[in-house]
Amino acid sequence: MDMITSIDHFETCDSIKLLIVDDDAVDREQIRRMVSRSNIQAKISEASSIESSMSYLEHREFDCVIVDYRLGIGSGLTLLDNIRKSVNNHCAVIMVTGLGDEKIAAEAMRLGASDYLLKNQLKSDQLIHSISSSIQRASLEKKLHDMAHYDSLTGLASRPILIDQLQQAIKSEQKLAVAYLDLDNFKPINDKYGHETGDFVLKTIAQRLQSTLRKEDTLARIGGDEFIFLLRGAAHTIQEYEILLQEVLIEVNDPIKLAEFSCSVQISASVGVALPNNDGLSCDDVLRRADQTMYQAKRSGTNRILFFDPEEESLRHAKHDLLLAAEKGIARKEFILHYQPKVNLMDHQLIGVEALIRWNHPTLGLLYPGHFSEVLEHPHIGILIGEWVLAEALKQHKIWTRNHLCMSVNISPAHLLSEGFVENLRELLISTNNIKPKTLELEILESTTIGNVDQAVDVLNGCRNLGVSIALDDFGTGYASLSYLKKLPLDTLKIDQSFVKKLLSDQEDKSIVTCIVALSKAFGYNLVAEGIESQELEKVLIGMGCYHGQGYYIAKPMSADNMNLWIKNMTSTKH
Numbered sequence: 001m002d003m004i005t006s007i008d009h010f011e012t013c014d015s016i017k018l019l020i021v022d023d024d025a026v027d028r029e030q031i032r033r034m035v036s037r038s039n040i041q042a043k044i045s046e047a048s049s050i051e052s053s054m055s056y057l058e059h060r061e062f063d064c065v066i067v068d069y070r071l072g073i074g075s076g077l078t079l080l081d082n083i084r085k086s087v088n089n090h091c092a093v094i095m096v097t098g099l100g101d102e103k104i105a106a107e108a109m110r111l112g113a114s115d116y117l118l119k120n121q122l123k124s125d126q127l128i129h130s131i132s133s134s135i136q137r138a139s140l141e142k143k144l145h146d147m148a149h150y151d152s153l154t155g156l157a158s159r160p161i162l163i164d165q166l167q168q169a170i171k172s173e174q175k176l177a178v179a180y181l182d183l184d185n186f187k188p189i190n191d192k193y194g195h196e197t198g199d200f201v202l203k204t205i206a207q208r209l210q211s212t213l214r215k216e217d218t219l220a221r222i223g224g225d226e227f228i229f230l231l232r233g234a235a236h237t238i239q240e241y242e243i244l245l246q247e248v249l250i251e252v253n254d255p256i257k258l259a260e261f262s263c264s265v266q267i268s269a270s271v272g273v274a275l276p277n278n279d280g281l282s283c284d285d286v287l288r289r290a291d292q293t294m295y296q297a298k299r300s301g302t303n304r305i306l307f308f309d310p311e312e313e314s315l316r317h318a319k320h321d322l323l324l325a326a327e328k329g330i331a332r333k334e335f336i337l338h339y340q341p342k343v344n345l346m347d348h349q350l351i352g353v354e355a356l357i358r359w360n361h362p363t364l365g366l367l368y369p370g371h372f373s374e375v376l377e378h379p380h381i382g383i384l385i386g387e388w389v390l391a392e393a394l395k396q397h398k399i400w401t402r403n404h405l406c407m408s409v410n411i412s413p414a415h416l417l418s419e420g421f422v423e424n425l426r427e428l429l430i431s432t433n434n435i436k437p438k439t440l441e442l443e444i445l446e447s448t449t450i451g452n453v454d455q456a457v458d459v460l461n462g463c464r465n466l467g468v469s470i471a472l473d474d475f476g477t478g479y480a481s482l483s484y485l486k487k488l489p490l491d492t493l494k495i496d497q498s499f500v501k502k503l504l505s506d507q508e509d510k511s512i513v514t515c516i517v518a519l520s521k522a523f524g525y526n527l528v529a530e531g532i533e534s535q536e537l538e539k540v541l542i543g544m545g546c547y548h549g550q551g552y553y554i555a556k557p558m559s560a561d562n563m564n565l566w567i568k569n570m571t572s573t574k575h
Helices: 007-013 025-037 050-059 076-086 102-110 124-149 159-171 187-193 195-211 238-253 283-299 310-331 381-400 421-431 446-450 453-465 482-487 507-523 535-544 560-574
Strands: 015-021 041-047 064-068 092-097 115-118 176-183 218-221 226-232 256-258 263-265 269-274 305-307 335-344 349-361 365-367 406-410 440-445 469-475 492-495 526-529
Touching: 015 025, 015 050, 015 124, 025 041, 025 124, 041 050, 050 064, 050 076, 064 076, 064 124, 076 092, 076 102, 092 102, 092 124, 102 115, 115 124, 159 218, 159 226, 159 283, 176 238, 176 283, 187 195, 195 218, 195 226, 195 238, 195 256, 226 238, 238 269, 238 305, 269 283, 283 305, 283 310, 310 349, 310 381, 335 381, 335 560, 349 381, 349 560, 381 406, 381 421, 381 560, 406 469, 421 453, 440 453, 446 469, 453 469, 482 507, 492 507, 507 526, 507 535
Parallel strands: 015 041, 015 064, 064 092, 092 115, 269 305, 349 406, 406 440, 440 469, 469 492, 492 526
Antiparallel strands: 176 226, 176 269, 218 226, 256 263, 335 349, 349 365
């Protein structure tokens, strides 16, 4: 069906609000009479100057404004320009003049006039046709504008209006907060009750959000269940913004009755807030900050309000840069392995080595794992590095070909629990022939398994079925209970170096180590002490019943070539 109604239908059915602007009372009266004699039902107002007409337009809405070109010492073109810049509604504007100047006509149309009529040729039917067609055109333009600038479901502003107002606020250095609100649990409502009910819930939420708005604020819907507030106000602090947004959450949380289903649903929301501080940020930067902060709030629970923290963003950028550098570092072979000997403390006989990753960073130099732990724990890059470490360690182990020597490799949580870990390990062992699986030991952390006990036990059992040994690293620093410990298929406990280093000075740490020694005996585990830095510590550990260890007193981690020399020296010394 055509969106524009016929002129006859318009004339007989519609009532319009008309403003006539002319400094000549006779001309105003002539136009009034022409309209009154027609079938148009019109409520007519009159103004004789730019100032009085703008006063009308600022306080009332009109369907059509008829403007004379000459307004005293002013020009109707000035009024036309003011209407388009200052008046929010899309009213039709018709310019009438006694001049037949084509340049004036062209300028009037450029400034938004719907029509241009000559006074000395003006007839009633011509005026009425111009009014009706201009109003219909303006109505269509308004519909098209609203479709582009307002959300069709809720009637709220959409992204274009939000962007325009935010850009203006940033440019004029207004103090404001941008609050990004996302409903926490909307999708299950859509899935359970259908999209029609979901739309009803969204419209209800939108109405409630609108009810919290102050005159100076703006609310926009920019996605399915995402809304953005522009909260203006020079006096507002973070605390005041938070109080205002807590009131918003109270409105959101109020149960919504679903009459069709004889039940109610309750919605929660997460809010991220960014505060532009005249720091040269673009509109997109401000929205991105609010969006990222909202997702942080959502990850921390429901009904959370979180304000953007510049320091956290710096850390995120640093982490992102580090991950990119690590991914490139894998391809550039920047990662290397160092090896630390493990010995029998009684005679310093070599019993194994631990493979320890290092990063030869192109600008930061040699980095230890503590400097890039987030890389090692990453669910993608960490796994790639873990697979390389296993392959490289076994490759080196094969070169040494000492069947009694145990090669220990640290396995990150993401790597251990990744899909296909056991099968990948099986294939690696097969490809690295002449290596006995029992001489490979996987070192895991307590934290690796606490949240995924059943999955971890399945994976570790799969590894042991291949003949591989399992060690629990940094034991004593986590929160593992005895019943939890009993579930894990372990061969070795490693006493964390934080306890070992204070053995000579801290009675509590000494008591903890005593308990770990007893525990290893009770469960039948091998026991290795980390962080042995002196002969005194070595003697105390032997006296407590711990006979295997590693640490700087024995040897620092070293390259494979230096490890070869160390083994030769140890062998020659023994002989």
